[in-house]
Structure formats: structure tokens, C-alpha cells
Amino acid sequence: xxxxxxxxxxxxxxxxxxxxxxxxxxxxxxxxxxxxxxxxxxxxxxxxxxxxxxxxxxxxxxxxxxxxxxxxxxxxxxxxxxxxxxxxxxxxxxxxxxxxxxxxxxxxxxxxxxxxxxxxxxxxxxxxxxxxxxxxxxxxxxxxxxxxxxxxxxxxxxxxxxxxxxxxxxxxxxxxxxxxxxxxxxxxxxxxxxxxxxxxxxxxxxxxxxxxxxxxxxxxxxxxxxxxxxxxxxxxxxxxxxxxxxxxxxxxxxxxxxxxxxxxxxxxxxxxxxxxxxxxxxxxxxxxxxxxxxxxxxxxxxxxxxxxxxxxxxxxxxxxxxxxxxxxxxxxxxxxxxxxxxxxxxxxxxxxxxxxxxxxxxxxxxxxxxxxxxxxxxxxxxxxxxxxxxxxxxxxxxxxxxxxxxxxxxxxxxxxxxxxxxxxxxxxxxxxxxxxxxxxxxxxxxxxxxxxxxxxxxxxxxxxxxxxxxxxxxxxxxxxxxxxxxxxxxxxxxxxxxxxxxxxxxxxxxxxxxxxxxxxxxxxxxxxxxxxxxxxxxxxxxxxxxxxxxxxxxxxxxxxxxxxxxxxxxxxxxxxxxxxxxxxxxxxxxxxxxxxxxxxxxxxxxxxxxxxxxxxxxxxxxxxxxxxxxxxxxxxxxxxxxxxxxxxxxxxxxxxxxxxxxxxxxxxxxxxxxxxxxxxxxxxxxxxxxxxxxxxxxxxxxxxxxxxxxxxxxxxxxxxxxxxxxxxxxxxxxxxxxxxxxxxxxxxxxxxxxxxxxxxxxxxxxxxxxxxxxxxxxxxxxxxxxxxxxxxxxxxxxxxxxxxxxxxxxxxxxxxxxxxxxxxxxxxxxxxxxxxxxxxxxxxxxxxxxxxxxxxxxxxxxxxxxxxxxxxxxxxx
Numbered sequence: 001x002x003x004x005x006x007x008x009x010x011x012x013x014x015x016x017x018x019x020x021x022x023x024x025x026x027x028x029x030x031x032x033x034x035x036x037x038x039x040x041x042x043x044x045x046x047x048x049x050x051x052x053x054x055x056x057x058x059x060x061x062x063x064x065x066x067x068x069x070x071x072x073x074x075x076x077x078x079x080x081x082x083x084x085x086x087x088x089x090x091x092x093x094x095x096x097x098x099x100x101x102x103x104x105x106x107x108x109x110x111x112x113x114x115x116x117x118x119x120x121x122x123x124x125x126x127x128x129x130x131x132x133x134x135x136x137x138x139x140x141x142x143x144x145x146x147x148x149x150x151x152x153x154x155x156x157x158x159x160x161x162x163x164x165x166x167x168x169x170x171x172x173x174x175x176x177x178x179x180x181x182x183x184x185x186x187x188x189x190x191x192x193x194x195x196x197x198x199x200x201x202x203x204x205x206x207x208x209x210x211x212x213x214x215x216x217x218x219x220x221x222x223x224x225x226x227x228x229x230x231x232x233x234x235x236x237x238x239x240x241x242x243x244x245x246x247x248x249x250x251x252x253x254x255x256x257x258x259x260x261x262x263x264x265x266x267x268x269x270x271x272x273x274x275x276x277x278x279x280x281x282x283x284x285x286x287x288x289x290x291x292x293x294x295x296x297x298x299x300x301x302x303x304x305x306x307x308x309x310x311x312x313x314x315x316x317x318x319x320x321x322x323x324x325x326x327x328x329x330x331x332x333x334x335x336x337x338x339x340x341x342x343x344x345x346x347x348x349x350x351x352x353x354x355x356x357x358x359x360x361x362x363x364x365x366x367x368x369x370x371x372x373x374x375x376x377x378x379x380x381x382x383x384x385x386x387x388x389x390x391x392x393x394x395x396x397x398x399x400x401x402x403x404x405x406x407x408x409x410x411x412x413x414x415x416x417x418x419x420x421x422x423x424x425x426x427x428x429x430x431x432x433x434x435x436x437x438x439x440x441x442x443x444x445x446x447x448x449x450x451x452x453x454x455x456x457x458x459x460x461x462x463x464x465x466x467x468x469x470x471x472x473x474x475x476x477x478x479x480x481x482x483x484x485x486x487x488x489x490x491x492x493x494x495x496x497x498x499x500x501x502x503x504x505x506x507x508x509x510x511x512x513x514x515x516x517x518x519x520x521x522x523x524x525x526x527x528x529x530x531x532x533x534x535x536x537x538x539x540x541x542x543x544x545x546x547x548x549x550x551x552x553x554x555x556x557x558x559x560x561x562x563x564x565x566x567x568x569x570x571x572x573x574x575x576x577x578x579x580x581x582x583x584x585x586x587x588x589x590x591x592x593x594x595x596x597x598x599x600x601x602x603x604x605x606x607x608x609x610x611x612x613x614x615x616x617x618x619x620x621x622x623x624x625x626x627x628x629x630x631x632x633x634x635x636x637x638x639x640x641x642x643x644x645x646x647x648x649x650x651x652x653x654x655x656x657x658x659x660x661x662x663x664x665x666x667x668x669x670x671x672x673x674x675x676x677x678x679x680x681x682x683x684x685x686x687x688x689x690x691x692x693x694x695x696x697x698x699x700x701x702x703x704x705x706x707x708x709x710x711x712x713x714x715x716x717x718x719x720x721x722x723x724x725x726x727x728x729x730x731x732x733x734x735x736x737x738x739x740x741x742x743x744x745x746x747x748x749x750x751x752x753x754x755x756x757x758x759x760x761x762x763x764x765x766x767x768x769x770x771x772x773x774x775x776x777x778x779x780x781x782x783x784x785x786x787x788x789x790x791x792x793x794x795x796x797x798x799x800x801x802x803x804x805x806x807x808x809x810x811x812x813x814x815x816x817x818x819x820x821x822x823x824x825x826x827x828x829x830x831x832x833x834x835x836x837x838x839x840x841x842x843x844x845x846x847x848x849x850x851x852x853x854x855x856x857x858x859x860x861x862x863x864x865x866x867x868x869x870x871x872x873x874x875x876x877x
Contacts, residue, residue: 180294335639682826
């Protein structure tokens with residue numbers, strides 16, 4: 001009952017203000033002053049502690065001190081990161097978020113640290129939270145788009161849009177469940193679609209497991225939205241960690257999974273199924289007791305697979321995996337030694353991957369089959385003994401009759417997945433499939449032409465649960481010639497340039513005799529000595545027009561600077577001699593006149609610094625970091641007559657790798673700074689304009705940043721392919737399940753690593769200039785630009801692909817969209833297709849924020865119809 005003794009309420013009384021605490025106020029004042037002084041002295045750790053004390057004692061100062069506190073936190077976090085004090089770093093962020101729990105800038109920054117350290121799921125959560133707090137926060141938006149590509153890879157959308165694949169899996173599962181398999185485990189459930197198929201088919205118990213936190217949470221949402229919460233148990237763990245009865249109460253009668261990659265075994269399906277048969281599945285159906293009902297026996301969907309392979313010639317594959325050129329930018333490359341990508345089946349280096357993946361139908365320049373497809377392997381997923389013995393199988397040899405003429409560049413591999421005895425899926429290059437093919441590149445120090453009548457000998461094995469196919473020899477006239485025996489660098493090699501004739505067999509006899517002479521029949525006396533470059537680095541090195549353009553642009557700059565110094569008088573370097581382009585200097589550099597200082601801050605392996613050093617009277621600094629790569633540059637320098645002192649490695653001298661852009665010495669400035677402006681994926685590098693601003697301050701009079709400007713070009717296209725890769729399409733549920741709204745949260749509006757030359761699309765306009773980034777003239781830059789594009793054909797605009805013309809100076813430029821380019825292209829994908837008629841004008845609004853470009857598109861028709869593209873990031877970090 002109510003308290004009868006309660007006094008009647010009177011008028012509202014004024015709340016008494018808290019008493020002032022002079023001692024506390026004095027401590028706050030002195031700590032704030034100390035924080036500011038430490039910040040001035042760049043003692044960020046002590047400043048951070050003082051700010052924590054101030055803001056905990058006096059929360060009223062949060063608004064006043066928030067900017068300084070953020071700055072201190074970020075600087076101190078960078079120091080902790082460089083010192084490897086990772087736990088302290090995250091402790092600082094946790095303390096900061098206790099003070100500012102809704103500060104989107106701090107939340108986003110913590111996500112960036114988490115992502116760099118490999119905690120992608122946690123990073124995604126922080127980026128998503130920052131976006132919820134401020135939906136138009138560009139840094140959080142571009143970070144979320146970036147991490148979304150990692151967490152929900154684009155093939156998820158392709159698979160869910162592949163109706164044929166979905167229907168066949170559903171049929172196989174329904175048939176198994178109706179046949180008596182009433183307890184089901186879905187391994188690697190992803191969106192949960194296969195587990196829901198089992199439940200819909202009538203399975204009594206359905207379990208699912210998913211390792212990715214993001215996909216696990218997504219599957220939980222999808223299952224709940226489809227009314228199956230509590231009817232499907234989803235576990236956030238690897239199937240290899242599951243136990244009976246700890247995680248599931250009993251063994252199941254059916255395992256469904258699609259944990260296969262383009263090379264079939266790359267996602268660990270063999271290990272997962274061995275563990276499942278030994279610990280999670282009921283025993284398989286036995287021929288000795290065929291009367292046991294399906295509910296008391298175990299089986300797997302898919303039931304097995306057949307792997308196929310084919311030898312191919314492909315210039316695009318070749319130039320990404322081995323050196324194809326004998327000269328770049330005036331430098332002979334023979335002294336570089338054997339260079340190839342880290343994709344190899346060689347048993348000499350366990351750090352290499354046995355294969356990469358490509359969609360053969362989309363490779364620029366196409367491919368030429370050199371053999372007929374062959375059966376490489378059959379595997380029965382319902383035979384545990386066969387699975388356990390796979391890795392211990394003896395290496396098998398297959399002799400393939402050569403049916404086509406050309407260079408041996410790779411083995412292309414695909415498979416047929418047998419869901420059950422009646423239904424299968426193929427990942428072949430001629431199939432309309434969401435799958436890519438596995439590519440096993442040939443890593444030999446020479447090119448080898450094949451022709452009909454030869455036999456290619458391929459070894460097939462399964463080591464470390466990876467399927468490995470290795471081209472080892474060619475048989476001709478009764479003799480075998482091993483492909484890896486040519487170790488003598490003085491022996492002749494065929495290195496046609498990547499833009500040359502891709503089929504050297506037009507002069508087949510001379511080529512073949514040269515190659516066979518190089519091969520020999522004896523085994524090599526020791527391991528091959530080679531240097532690995534990433535695939536993108538190898539393609540860059542093979543890009544002759546790119547390096548030749550830099551060679552000419554650097555030479556012109558040096559000549560101009562020499563002329564300027566000559567006018568200024570002897571004290572400024574009168575009489576300085578510049579070596580001609582075709583005559584590299586020899587002997588020590590002339591110590592008399594001051595050299596020209598050139599800094600190359602390109603990412604990864606780059607020979608641009610060496611090209612600069614070869615000009616003569618240039619002191620070039622390379623940002624190449626790996627010791628093995630530095631050794632390659634030194635070998636090339638010696639072989640091309642570049643003095644040893646003309647090339648140095650900048651990161652060996654810079655104490656703070658974060659401060660790469662600084663003077664060559666206290667008294668000197670740079671004559672040229674080479675910036676790496678465009679990522680291989682087709683996006684502008686993050687913070688490019690900030691780096692350019694700093695670089696301009698470090699140049700001598702007449703010095704130059706390379707490139708001086710970048711022009712962004714684009715066009716309107718209609719491409720269903722890009723739509724299928726960007727989101728689950730259509731209004732109808734997938735197999736009757738509501739999945740699209742959940743997975744489409746991870747749709748990103750920009751697609752990268754595109755080959756526009758082979759992309760299935762219709763061009764709806766000519767190319768048009770979209771934006772200019774001027775690295776040499778700050779005043780010439782702008783943040784917004786409206787561009788009108790006239791439709792050259794009627795259709796639906798679904799995307800705006802874009803690429804760059806990189807201007808080294810006024811006369812010399814290189815494009816990121818040509819057959820020699822090591823760059824790919826990117827595209828903005830519209831959320832809703834935009835219908836246009838021939839002659840319509842489409843307005844593109846292009847905005848630059850830092851290094852992020854956003855594009856919106858609209859068209860006004862007679863009825864006032866309008867379509868738009870939301871803001872999109874155009875840089876990768």
C-alpha cells in the first residue's frame with residue numbers, strides 16, 4: 001500500500017549546486033596544463049595520461065578538450081604500434097571510449113588498428129558502429145566498404161544469384177532428407193541457406209557451423225528472419241573443433257558443405273570431412289549390411305568430385321608470373337636472375353601457393369589450349385579411407401599429347417562436383433558458372449614452345465591437402481627434357497616481350513632447338529636460386545611502356561635542371577654532364593658537381609630509382625625494403641654500369657618508416673620524388689594528395705613530382721555481370737528464403753580488379769574526363785565537379801567503370817587501361833539501373849574528399865525521372 005506517512009508534496013525546490021572542490025580544480029588545472037605542455041614536447045604518452053585524469057575528474061571539459069585528446073590518442077597509438085605494444089594500444093582506446101563512447105572518429109580509428117592487425121570481424125563492427133553514429137562519415141564509409149570485401153567476399157553474391165547451382169543443391173538435399181537422412185550438419189554454413197534447405201525438406205535436427213564471426217551473425221539473422229530460430233542450431237566454430245555430445249548431441253546422418261575453392265581442396269574440405277567421418281557422422285552405408293536404413297548411416301553432399309586440367313598458352317598469365325622482358329627503361333634485365341611469382345608447386349619452398357585463380361573467359365587476350373582436357377583426379381567424399389590416403393598417394397604421372405602450338409604458360413584446372421549419383425555442377429571455363437578456375441603457372445627460367453606431336457608430362461600429387469599439378473617435362477622423339485634443368489644463365493633463353501608475338505612457334509624449329517638445347521636431360525646439381533615477386537610486381541616489371549615513359553620523363557627533367565644550373569653559374573654545378581640515354585655511366589660518379597637527388601617511394605618492388613640512377617650524375621634512393629629485392633637492384637645496377645654510390649636504399653636510413661617523405665639531408669632538397677599513385681586494383685592510393693602536398697615542400701627549384709597529374713576517365717555501361725557480383729538480385733526470395741536484405745548490407749558500390757576489356761557489358765557512352773588530380777599545383781585542384789555524358793545508345797546504365805591517364809609531364813603519359821598495363825580497372829555500380837535513350841544527357845557529380853572519390857549520376861527525362869548513385873569510396877588502404 002502507499003506510504004501513509006509520506007508528507008504532501010510542495011512546490012518544486014531548486015536543486016542545490018555541488019560544492020566546489022578547490023583541490024580537485026587545482027589538480028585539473030595543473031594536469032590540463034601539463035597535458036598541453038607534453039603535447040607541445042611530443043611526449044604523447046604522458047600527455048594522454050594527463051588528459052585521462054582531466055576528463056575523468058572534469059567531464060564538463062570534454063567538448064573543450066576533445067580535439068586535443070583525439071590527436072594525442074592517435075599519436076600515442078601510432079607510437080605503441082611501432083613499439084609492438086599492441087595490448088597497451090587497445091587499452092588506451094578502451095579508456096578513450098569510456099570517456100567518448102559515441103565518438104565516431106575514435107571508434108573508426110580503433111577499427112583501422114584492428115583491421116591492420118588482422119581482426120577483420122572486430123574492425124567491421126567498429127566501422128559499422130561509426131557509420132550508424134554518423135552515416136555520412138567518409139572515412140568510416142570507405143573503411144566499411146573495404147572490410148566488407150574481406151568479410152563477405154563477392155562470390156557469396158554470385159553463388160546466391162546462381163539459380164541453377166542453388167536449385168541443384170536444394171534438390172540433392174531434399175532427396176537425401178526424404179530418403180531418411182533426418183539429422184543434418186551444414187559445415188561452413190555462410191548465409192545458412194543449405195541448412196535451411198534441409199530443415200525445409202523435413203529434417204528433424206539441423207546443425208550448422210561457421211568460423212567467420214560476421215557470417216555467423218549474418219546466418220543467425222537470416223535463420224531468425226525465416227522463422228527457423230531454435231529449429232537450426234548455429235555454432236560459431238570450426239567443424240574440426242566440434243565434438244559429440246559437447247556441441248551436438250549425437251552423430252548426424254548427413255553432412256552438407258560447399259567448402260571448396262577453385263582448386264577444390266583449398267578451403268580444407270579433406271581435413272573437415274576426415275574429422276566429420278571420424279567424430280560427427282554416422283558410419284557410411286556398408287555393402288556387408290545394406291539393410292541399414294539411411295537414418296542410421298552417414299553420407300556427404302557433395303558425394304565426390306572429378307578434377308580436370310588442360311595446358312594453356314596465355315600471355316596475361318605469363319606476364320604475372322615470370323620475367324618476360326629483356327630490357328625495361330634502358331636497363332638490361334638478364335642480371336636480375338630468375339624471378340617469378342610466389343605461385344608454384346615446387347617442393348623447394350613451402351611458402352609458395354600451388355595455384356592462383358582466374359576466370360579464363362575474362363582474361364585479356366584470351367588463352368590457347370595446348371592439350372585436350374584430361375582427368376587429373378577422382379575423389380569419393382563418402383569413402384573415409386580414400387580421404388585419409390589422399391595425401392599419402394604416390395605422385396602420378398600423366399602424359400598429355402600436345403594438340404596446339406604455342407608457349408607453355410600454365411595448367412588450368414576445374415572440377416565437376418557430384419552432389420549425388422544424378423546431379424552435378426561443373427566449374428569449367430566454358431560453363432556459365434559463378435566459379436573461377438585454378439591456375440598452375442609454369443615457373444621455368446625460359447619459355448618453352450610446344451607443338452603437336454610433343455607429349456607434356458605432368459605430375460599430380462596432394463601434399464598438405466592441396467592438389468598439386470606440376471608440368472615437369474616434355475617428351476619428343478623418345479627423349480624426356482625436364483623443364484627445370486636450365487640453370488646456366490649463359491645458355492640461350494627465349495624472352496619475347498609481353499607485348500610481342502605471343503606465339504613464337506611461327507619460327508618453331510629455331511625456337512624449339514634453342515629451348516631443347518637449354519633443357520638437357522641431366523638433373524640439376526642443386527636447388528634453383530630465384531627471387532620471388534608478387535604477381536602484381538611481376539606484371540609491373542614486365543610493363544615496358546611504363547618504364548620507358550619514366551626513362552624519357554626523368555631524362556628530360558635532368559636536362560632541364562642541368563640547363564638551369566648552368567645559367568646560375570659554376571657554384572651551382574656549371575658544366576654538369578648528363579649521360580645520354582643509350583650510354584649508361586661507368587665507373588665512380590664524378591664527385592665535383594652536386595648530384596640530382598631522386599626519391600622513389602613506390603610500394604613494393606620498383607626499378608624506377610635504378611632508371612633514375614642510370615641517367616648519370618643522379619643520386620637515387622629506392623624505397624624497396626626486402627633484402628632479396630635490394631640484392632636484385634644491386635645486381636642490375638652493376639650489370640648496367642650504374643656506380644654503386646648512385647643507388648641507395650632510403651628505408652635503411654630513415655628511422656621512422658612513417659616519415660618517408662623528408663629531405664635527403666639537412667642542406668639538400670629533392671630534384672624528383674616518384675609517388676605511387678594508383679593501386680593495382682584500380683583505385684587511387686589513400687592520402688595521395690596529402691603526400692603530394694608534403695612532397696612539393698621538399699623539391700628544389702625546378703624539381704618535379706612524378707606523376708605531375710592524374711586524369712580520371714570513365715564511361716557509362718550496362719553490365720548484368722557487375723550487378724550479379726554486387727548484390728543478390730531480384731525481388732523473389734532465394735529458394736523461398738529471405739536472404740537478400742541481410743547479405744546486401746555488405747554491398748559495396750565500387751568494384752575493383754576489373755578487366756574492362758573483357759567485362760561483359762554494353763558501352764552506352766564514349767569515354768569522358770571525370771576528374772583531374774594535380775600533384776604539382778595545389779591551386780588547380782577542386783573538390784567537386786559536374787560532368788555531362790551523352791548516351792550513345794539506349795539501355796540501362798548499371799555502372800560507371802573508370803581508369804586513369806597518368807601524366808609524367810606535359811608530353812609523356814601512361815594509361816592504366818591498355819594491354820601492357822599492370823593495373824586493373826574499377827567501376828562504380830549503381831544501386832538502381834538508370835534507363836537512358838540514345839542522345840540523353842547523364843549528369844555525373846564527382847567529389848574528391850581526401851583521396852576518396854564519390855560519384856553520383858542522374859538523368860532528367862520529360863517525365864522527370866531521376867536516378868542516382870550513392871557516394872562511393874575510390875581509394876584502398
